Amino acid sequence: MSLLDKVFAAGLVGEGGAGFPTHIKLNCKVEYLLLNAAECEPLLHTDKYLLRNFAGEILDALKETAALVEASRVFIAVKGVNTREIASLEKAIAEKKSSVQIFKLDNYYPAGDEQMLVYDITGRVVPPGQIPLTVGAVVSNAATMLHIYDALSGKPLTHKYLTVAGRVNKSAVLKVPIGTSYAECIAACGGPSIGGYYIVGGGPMMGRVFPGAEAENLSVTKTTSGILVLPAEGNFVARTEALSVRHILARAKAACIQCSFCSDLCPRRLIGHTLYPSKVMRKMALQDFNKPLAADDITRQALICCECGVCETFACPMGLSPRQVNKYVKQRLKGEKFEQKEPLSPSPLRPYRKIAPKKIMARMGLLEEYSHWNEDYRDLEPKKVRIPCSQHIGAPALPVVSAGDRVERGQLIAKAAEGKPSANIHASISGRVAQVDSVIVIEGGA
Ligand code: SF4
Ligand code: SF4
Incomplete structure (x- = not known):
């Protein structure tokens, strides 16, 4: 059985994002194979756990995958601040005499965004709306690569590693069967340590937010990277969650001062994509919400927003939500396509506009959650x-x-x-x- 067939049989999907089936993604020939171990969502620790404990397995899987996609250059992208993980990888690389290289990323958010990662390592800009294959690269995340290792010996994907953190009594990385309830994962970490809380499936920046009660019915899937318990009050996630789209748009009309900070700090804009959230905000301020929204060169820009949240959690001095507005515009313009007309020229200011996760967490009112991580590991068998x-x-x-x-x-x-x-x-x-x-x-x- 070929590696692609084994990957298909094992049911693998990308575990770092939307979960695109891995057997389709790896059916390609590329120059670069990139392992995304940036883990840039601030409160998550799963990939770091995997790098410390399974570096050898990940390297073995990378070797087989590189042969499959005929990649001549293979990199593991990990933040330079993660020194223990780098030491673990260096040891495994030396032991296996591997040609895989470690790429030390700056400690910024969103270093793990596929487009950022490809640009940081290859210097190539993936055009808006395209995939890394367009510039000769394929990106896989650490958990997926570990499960490719399992698939090599015919083992299907049945369990997930995930972080349970935030306001729980004993945060940990858990290994759980797929389908385990969020409630059991949280209980295994000592339960919530506060009364009113939200549950986030994923990281605090891009994860999905659920009221505590609703989360009881959720179960861990192949793409669940974390479960966070966050206070229902006093932080950005809770405040935004409480607002309706109509309210967010009304605030955009009333309070956007067109300072352009959101455009200046937008990570996609900084690698050269024509995305100016400030212009979309201005357009929406002039728009009658009850009338159809026209697709033009400005509104279509919202289609290439990756919803990283830098604009609303860090950039905007008025507490507005360009990301939410972009999400709304995307829904209204479903089926429209964006066309990049300007040259793809990354900004020379990009190196100075990378934002440290700690700063974003401070702005979001989640510094306490960011500072307290109880490094622990547990297996759960529900x-x-x-x-x-x-x-x-x-x-x-x-x-x-x-x-x-x-x-x-x-x-x-x-x-x-x-x-x-x-x-x-x-x-x-x-x-x-x-x-x-x-x-x-x-x-x-x-
Ligand atoms: S969420 Fe904001 S900062 Fe992020 S890509 Fe979209 S517009 Fe840019
Ligand atoms: S940063 Fe805020 S106030 Fe400034 S242009 Fe963007 S949305 Fe408007």
Whole structure:
């Protein structure tokens, strides 16, 4: 079986973002293979754990993957401040006599954005709306690479490493079966240490925010990198969450002073993309919300916003939310395309406009959460899992089991949809199938 076939069989998807199926992503020939271990979302520690503990496995998988995509240059991108992780990689590289190089990234947010990473390492700008393949690169994250290592020996993706942090009593990196409930993950970390809280699935900058009660029903998927418990009051996430889009747009009309700080600090703008959030804000200030929004050279810029949040969490002195406005414009202009007309010229000011994660956390009112990390690791084996058939970008997998079936851990329970971007799903625990619809529920020990 070829590596691509093994990766497909194992049900791998990109674990660092939207979860594009890995067997499709790696079906290419490139010059650069880049391992993204930047972990730039401030409160997450999963990739760092993997680099410290599985550097050898990651290197073995990189070697096989580099041969597959015929990459002549292979880099592991890790922040220079992560000295223990770099030491672990250097030791493994020396032991294996590997030609893989370590690229030490500056400590800024969003160093792990694929477009930033490709530019930092190769000096090439991925055009807006395109993928790194356009400039001869393919990017994979540390967790995906570790699971490629497992796939080499026929082991499917059944478990996730993730960070549980913020206001919990004993933060940790957990290894849990896919389908474990958020509630069990939080309980395994001593439960919330405060009363009113929000749950964020992912990092504080780009993760999805849920009220505490709603999160009880969520389960860990292939793309869950972290679960954060954040105070319901006194921080940026909570404040923004409380506002409706109409309110955000009304504030943009009333208070945007057109200082352009949001455009000056926009990471995508700084690598040369024609994205000026200040111009989109001005356009929206002049727009009647009840009338259709015209697609023009300004409004289309919102389509290339990666929603990193630098503009609203750090740049704007008026506490406005260009990111939320861009999100709204994107929804209104669904189906429209952006065309880059200016030359792709990165700003000479970019090196001076990289923002340290600590500064962003301070602005967001999350410095306490940022400063307290209890370095710990735990394995969790729940008695029940709820595994969604749709866990990532692309088509849902199609169930191949029925309620009442007995399944073993690692057994195929849903097949990738044929001819579409999709990925297989396997039982993450052994037990009896209790429910099959858009979610497959397995009760262990039954
Ligand atoms: S969220 Fe703001 S800073 Fe980030 S890419 Fe979009 S406009 Fe730029
Ligand atoms: S930084 Fe804020 S006030 Fe300044 S242009 Fe951008 S949205 Fe308007």
